[in-house]
Amino acid sequence: MQRLKNSLDGKAHLARDKKSLFGADIDLRQFRKDPERAEYPSGINGLTETQSRAALQAGIDFSEEERLGTFLQMDHNVIHAVSGKEDLEVMSTTHALQKYDWLWDYYWRAVEVDADKYTAYAQLNPYHGYFIRALPGAKAVFPLQACLFLKTGGLAQSVHNIIIAEENSELQVITGCTTDTVRGSGMHIGISEIYIKKNAKVTFTMIHNWQEDIAVRPRTGTIVEENGVFLSNYICLKPVKDIQMYPKAVLAGRNALARYNSILYAHPGSTLDVGSRVNLSAQGSRAEIIARAISHNGTIISRGNLRGEVAPVKAHLECRGLIMGNKGNIYAIPELEGCQEGVDMSHEAAVGKIAKEEIEYLMARGLSADEAQSAIVRGFLDVSIMGLPDALKQEVDKAIASCEQEVM
Numbered sequence: 001m002q003r004l005k006n007s008l009d010g011k012a013h014l015a016r017d018k019k020s021l022f023g024a025d026i027d028l029r030q031f032r033k034d035p036e037r038a039e040y041p042s043g044i045n046g047l048t049e050t051q052s053r054a055a056l057q058a059g060i061d062f063s064e065e066e067r068l069g070t071f072l073q074m075d076h077n078v079i080h081a082v083s084g085k086e087d088l089e090v091m092s093t094t095h096a097l098q099k100y101d102w103l104w105d106y107y108w109r110a111v112e113v114d115a116d117k118y119t120a121y122a123q124l125n126p127y128h129g130y131f132i133r134a135l136p137g138a139k140a141v142f143p144l145q146a147c148l149f150l151k152t153g154g155l156a157q158s159v160h161n162i163i164i165a166e167e168n169s170e171l172q173v174i175t176g177c178t179t180d181t182v183r184g185s186g187m188h189i190g191i192s193e194i195y196i197k198k199n200a201k202v203t204f205t206m207i208h209n210w211q212e213d214i215a216v217r218p219r220t221g222t223i224v225e226e227n228g229v230f231l232s233n234y235i236c237l238k239p240v241k242d243i244q245m246y247p248k249a250v251l252a253g254r255n256a257l258a259r260y261n262s263i264l265y266a267h268p269g270s271t272l273d274v275g276s277r278v279n280l281s282a283q284g285s286r287a288e289i290i291a292r293a294i295s296h297n298g299t300i301i302s303r304g305n306l307r308g309e310v311a312p313v314k315a316h317l318e319c320r321g322l323i324m325g326n327k328g329n330i331y332a333i334p335e336l337e338g339c340q341e342g343v344d345m346s347h348e349a350a351v352g353k354i355a356k357e358e359i360e361y362l363m364a365r366g367l368s369a370d371e372a373q374s375a376i377v378r379g380f381l382d383v384s385i386m387g388l389p390d391a392l393k394q395e396v397d398k399a400i401a402s403c404e405q406e407v408m
Contacts (some may be wrong), residue, residue, distance in 0.1 A: 024242050024271065026215050028121055031156035031187045035075050038152050044072055044080045050180045051149070057238070058176025058209035060147040069132070069144040073159065074151050076127035087138035088171075089131065090146075093160050096131035103131075106162060110193040110221030110250075118217040122158040122191045129159030129191070134169035134200070143172035143205075148190065150179040150214065156187040163192070165200035165228075173202065177216070178209040185213040185241070192220040196228040198253065205233040210240040212269065218245040226253030226282070232260045234274065239267040246303060248277040251285035251313075262291040266298025266328070275303025275333070280313040280343075287315040294377065295321065295328030304347065305335040311342025321351040322377070 041047050044062045047055075052062055064070055069083040069090040083090040097103050113123050130146045150157050165171045177188060188210075196202050210216060224230050230249055249258040260276035278287040289304045304317040321330035332349040354376050362372035 024215075024244075026187065026217070026242070028117065028156060028187070030154075030185070032152075032154050033125055033156060035152040035155055038075060040074050040077050040151070041079060044070065048180075054178045054180040054209060055147050055149065055176060057207075058147065058178040059174045059205065059207040060145050060176040060178075066142045067145055068140050068142050071130040071132070071144075071146040072149065073128055073130070073147070074149040075155060075157055078128050081130070083144070085138070085140070087135040088140060088144065089133040089135070090144060091131050092128040093131045093162055094126070094128050096133075096162070103162070106164065106193060106195060107160075108193075110195065110223050111191055111219050115219065118189050119191060119219050121156070122160060122189050122219075125156070125158050126160055127158055129161040130175075131162050132171070132173060133164045134166060134171040136166040136168055138166070138169040138171070140169075140171045143174045143203075146173065146175045148175070148177045148188070150177075150186050150188055150210075153186055156189065158189040159191065161190065161192040163194045163202065163204070165196045165202045167197045168199045169197070170201045171203070172205075174205050174207070176207050176209065179211055179214060185215070186211075188214065188216045188218075190216075190218045190220075192218065192247075194220070194222040194230070196222065196224045196230055196256075198226045198228065200225075201229040201231075203231045203233075206235070208234075208236040208240065208243070209238050210243075212239045212267075213241050215241050216243040216245075218243075218247070220245070220247035222247070222249040222258070224249060224251050224253060224256040224258060226255065228253060228256045230256075230258045232258070232276070234260075234262045234264075236272060236274070237263070237265045240270050240272070242271045242273075244273040246273075246275045246277060248279070249287070250279045250281055251287065252281050253285075254282045255284040255286075256282060257285070258287045260289045262293075262302075264291065264293040264300055264302070266293075266295045266300045268297040268325075268327070270298040271301075272299070273301040273303075275301075275305070277303075277305040277307070278315065279307045279309060280315060281309045283310050283312060285313050287313075289317045291319040293319065293321040293330055295323050295325075295330050297325035297327040299329045299331075301331045301333065302349075303333045303335075305337070306345050306347075307337040307339065308343030308345050309339045311340045313343050313345075315343075315345045317345075317347035319349040321349075323351065323353050
């Protein structure tokens with residue numbers, strides 16, 4: 001415990017030293033650890049219309065139609081945790097650690113507990129998070145959904161999530177992070193560890209629906225074993241103060257695959273420091289990182305790192321950005337690390353603006369200038385790049401459509 005406290009202080013100094021590299025340093029002392037006299041619903045049926053709508057814009061449908069399970073945590077309280085299939089488990093991480101002694105072997109294995117002051121804070125101040133597990137051979141035709149809801153202003157919400165896909169299983173997860181009427185600043189720290197066993201597949205879609213004064217620090221690690229598949233999709237279209245995330249996947253088994261897709265929209269005053277890393281550590285492993293980024297007078301730092309540790313492996317990194325307005329910034333930072341002869345890795349990055357010719361072309365076909373720009377942006381954010389299953393694609397399309405009017 002003392003080591004973690006020392007790490008918390010030391011990492012604060014490290015974050016200040018690396019401010020220019022990793023975005024704003026957040027003083028965690030400005031946030032409360034516990035809400036004061038907050039009232040919470042007794043279940044998902046007790047949510048207000050505003051709360052349900054905020055969750056829906058993050059891909060969470062509390063009607064639970066075409067869902068195989070639901071987890072809802074509001075601030076530090078687990079409101080709902082139910083699985084609709086016997087071979088799929090859904091519960092809080094706190095409950096799971098009490099139920100399964102073996103789970104401690106996974107706890108802080110894919111994410112380093114002293115990686116920075118945010119991971120240290122999450123360990124010193126643990127408040128649930130979700131545990132989702134697909135038993136061997138389980139096939140999730142529809143997604144499970146997990147909603148992490150920040151209700152109280154001035155609160156630091158820290159959660160620890162663990163997903164395990166056992167051998168030959170298939171799992172789809174939508175995790176939606178949101179808030180409704182938070183007044184004042186707020187903080188969300190989310191630790192997520194994902195373990196994909198031999199011949200298993202996980203499609204993990206994260207949708208953020210925050211507000212202008214919320215700072216967000218997800219810390220995610222994934223380990224993929226032989227013939228495992230990890231498809232990660234991240235979408236952030238709403239205003240947010242500051243997001244900093246750099247998830248990492250380790251392809252530890254032969255022929256493992258990881259694919260990261262990100263769709264980002266930075267509003268005025270928003271800073272999105274978002275990237276993905278993949279270590280290709282086993283022969284035959286493959287990886288792809290694709291980012292689509294639009295800055296509307298906000299700041300986007302789009303990172304990507306591919307590390308080929310053995311051969312043969314194959315990987316590609318791509319970032320495309322559009323700048324709208326006169327004060328937008330996009331920094332594309334692609335990195336390739338080849339550690340052995342025979343690795344096959346490539347990258348491309350492009351940042352520009354909407355071409356005048358494209359606007360004029362669409363206007364000549366009857367669209368107004370605003371309609372033309374909207375059509376171009378909509379095409380740029382096309383989720384077909386994600387290769388989602390139909391059920392997930394529909395939910396992501398809904399999330400984008402719900403934000404489209406505000407975005408434009």
